Amino acid sequence: MAALGVAATFVWFGMVLAISFLEAPLKFRAPGVTLPIGLAIGRLVFRALNVAELVLGAAVLAAVGTAAEYDTVATIASLGALGALAGQLAVVRPRLHRRTARVLAGNTDGPRSRPHLEYVALEVVKAIALLVAGIALLTA
Structure with missing residues (x-):
């Protein structure tokens, strides 16, 4: 289960960075991509x-929750990432x-x-939390 937690955390981290x-x-920046087209793609x-x-968050939470050794840093960082995601989904999105x-x-005016900007700030918090959680799970 620990390997699942490490894998899910770093896959999630990589997806956040890449996307x-x-x-x-x-x-x-792509030629021909207007603001409306870019926003429509972004929505999808x-x-x-x-x-x-x-x-992935459910997998990380399950792995952290069932870990043989309770790792406080991994748990707090994982909850921080999930909290940032919850804020994005419930408040900002x-x-x-x-x-x-x-x-x-x-209406482009x-x-x-x-x-x-709030979404981006939460993405930064989430990325940092995932990196910390992944490292903590990897070294536990």
């Missing part, structure tokens, strides 16, 4: 990412969804999205 910090910003990609994160819907409807 949130590589794919998301780079898609807007992040919906799939969030489903995968929930599955609904606001991002409303803003994206407005842009997709043709207005300031940059503050919820977007």
